[in-house]
Amino acid sequence: MPASYAYLGPEGTFTEVALRTLPEAATRELVPYVSVQSALDAVRAGEAEAAFVPIENSVEGGITTTLDELVAGAPLMIYREVLLSIAFALLVRPGTKLSDIKTVTAHPAAQPQVRNWLKANLPDAVWESAASNADGARLVQEGRYDAAFAGEFAASRYGLEALETNIHDAENAQTRFVLVGRPARPAARTGADKTSVVLWQRDDHPGGLRDLLGEFATRGINLMLLQSRPTGAGIGNYCFCIDAEGHISDRRVAEALMGLKRICLQVRFLGSYPRADVRPEEVRPLLPGTSDEEFAAAADWVARCQDGRF
Amino acid sequence: MPASYAYLGPEGTFTEVALRTLPEAATRELVPYVSVQSALDAVRAGEAEAAFVPIENSVEGGITTTLDELVAGAPLMIYREVLLSIAFALLVRPGTKLSDIKTVTAHPAAQPQVRNWLKANLPDAVWESAASNADGARLVQEGRYDAAFAGEFAASRYGLEALETNIHDAENAQTRFVLVGRPARPAARTGADKTSVVLWQRDDHPGGLRDLLGEFATRGINLMLLQSRPTGAGIGNYCFCIDAEGHISDRRVAEALMGLKRICLQVRFLGSYPRADVRPEEVRPLLPGTSDEEFAAAADWVARCQDGRF
Incomplete structure (x- = not known):
């Protein structure tokens, strides 16, 4: 398998910074791609071992480009996640003052995260979208725009200086990234895991x-994300991207997935992987009756009943 | 009240075309605004009677800018909805051939709807985002880009011609628009109505x-949209924008909203209004036991029991 990770480029974006926090990234060649789609296509085509892309952020919610790519096409699986706190710096050419700034740029995803700051500090600045935050910085370097919102780490790369740092409209602004590969055995259970699936309802009824969510609730499984995505069959037709606490090797999760497989039109398993938000010792206690031991004991009891030995 | 409707401008976009399908638009001054936020702010400030903005489309799902504006800030209410089929034309300066096109532009929301067409027909064209589809057409007129995706109706306004029409990756591509005003008595029940609410959970537990969805399901109410939106309190913290079948004056809907009011941290009522997708005679039959008459009879029976007269 080629020892390279594709990632949403260019270099110098939050995605690259997040990717470099993964120990396994140190032993791989990291190859920037121009889009989430092209990075994931590289994995599907076998050109890259895995791809690293943003999937959720605390301001915009699920990142729809990524979710839609995972929902459709050849199946892929999530193996790791990384959480990164996002704060923007306002990067300018050296010597630029705040009052000189007439145009600002950044990736469109940055806009909701700096909107209030802009309104308060640069109410008349014209926003122009860039292909990425790093590309915005490059365009400022070239003189096309006056200022770019990007990670402070991008300043030196483009010969810019940070006029302002730590810009974020929402406290605790974070982006979640995932490492996505071709389907294989999921990462081992750590005790603080997450399982991602996509569900398609069999039909639309009250x-x-x-009822789908009941498959999780009945087994004491907490949901961490529920994001509806259009199926393409017209307004009101949605499938559901769900992140649930636990690992597919946990009996409660395995049984919930079996239940969903029975009642859904289609279920796509997107992987079980370690949670980046908590360590195993910080995971919330299981609801009574939902541990592996209790599932095993209950299965034994039913088997004995079936056998007349209760 | 000022007799004007704000709408997401500029002129010549799908939004204006959709707005003009409303009979009441004929008697109002229609004023374009540069953003969903500014159009809704005009309503909140009393500068406009109502605002007309896109809220959902069949390719991208809920339009997050609009949902986030309705979720936060001074309460607003939805009074009408309009469904518009969306197909793009590729607009160029007269004489341009497909092989001449190096750059294409449109509003970012158009991109997922034309992505496959682009890949098949203009794989090397560079995409540049425009503030709106109409603005993209203007930039083509000015020579800044070679081609713009926009409604065919925009061609004549900008002196362009349609090199290709009826471009849409998904069949049945539709956008849903809503007319939003300040809170007042909802539009009267028509028999084919929709009720929109935003729900905040009291706490996060399996x-x-x-349980929230159970308030609807228990009363036989079908959901038409469930879109999670970040609360701003960090990754994994979501509120839920829900569209349900029925009108708040239907007893089953009123009782479901009362149930949600009891168990949610917060409920924001966004309005009950006529559905644009079906006429009253086309609405699916109610589940047994969920009609107004049955709710009334059941309430009478409980009252008689409380009185010892059953």
Whole structure:
């Protein structure tokens, strides 16, 4: 397998910074791609071992480009996640003052995270979207725009200086990234794991979605993300991207997935992988009756009943 | 009240075309605004009677800018919805051939709807985002880009011609727009109505969302949209924008909203309004036991029991 990771480039973006926090990234060649789609296509085509892309952030929610790529096409699997706190710096050519700034740029995803800051500090600046935050910095270097919102780490690369740092409209602004590869055995259970699936309802009826969620709730499984995505069959037709606490080797999770497989039109397993937000010792206690031991004991009891030995 | 409707401008976009399908638009001054935020702010400030903005489309799902504006800030209410089929034309300066096109532009929301067409027909064209589809057409007129994706109706306004029409990656591509005003009495029940609410969970626990949806399911109410939106309190913290079938004056809907009011941290009522997708005679039959008459009869029966007269 080629020892390279594709990632959403260019170099010098938050994605690269997040990727470099993974120990395994140190032993791989890291190759920037121009889009989430092209990075994931490289994995599907076998050109890269895995791809590292943003999937959720605390301001915009699920990142729809990534979710839509995972929902459709050849199946892929998530193996790792990384959480990165996001704060923007306002990068300018050396000597530029705040009052000189007429145009600002950044990736469109940055806009909701700096909107209030802009309104308060640069109410008349014209926003122009860039292909990435790093590309915005490059365009400032070239003189096309006056200022770019990007990571402070991008300043030196483009010969810019940070006029302002730590810009973020929401406290605790974070982006979640995932390392995505071709389907294989999931990462081993750590005790603080997350399982991602996509669900398609069999038909649309009152209580349909409640019943799907009941497969998790009945087994004491907490949900961490529920993001509806259009199926492409017209307004009101959605599938559901769900992140649930636990690992597919946990009995409660395995049983919930079996339940979903029975009642859904389609279930796509997107992987079980270690959670980046908590360590195993920090995971919330299981609800009574939902541990592996209790599932095993209950299965034994039913088997004995079936055998007349209760 | 000022007799004007704000709408997401500029002129010549799908939004204006959709707005003009509303009979009441004929008697109002229609004023374009540069953003969803500014159009809704005009309503909140009393400068406009109502604002007309996109809220959902069949390719991208819920339009997050609009949902986030309705979720936060001074309360607003939805009074009408309009569904518009979306197909793009590729607009160029007269005489341009497909092989001449090096750069294409449109609003970022258009990109997922034309992505496959682009890949098949203009794989090397560079995409540049425009503030709106109409603005993209203007930039083509000015010579800044070679081609713009926009409604075919925009061609004549900008002296362009349509090199290709009816471009849409997904069949049945539709956008849903809403007319939003300050809170007042909802539009009267028509028999084919929709009720929109935003729900905030009291706390995060296994089954929490299932229980919220149970308030609808228990009363036979079908959901048409469930879109999670970040609360701003960090990754994994979401509120839920929900569209449900029925009108707040339907007893089943009123009782579901009362249930949600009891169990949620917060409920924001966003309005009950006529559905644009079906006429009253086309609405699916109610589940047994969920009609107004059955709710009334059941309430009478409980009252008689409380009185010892059953």
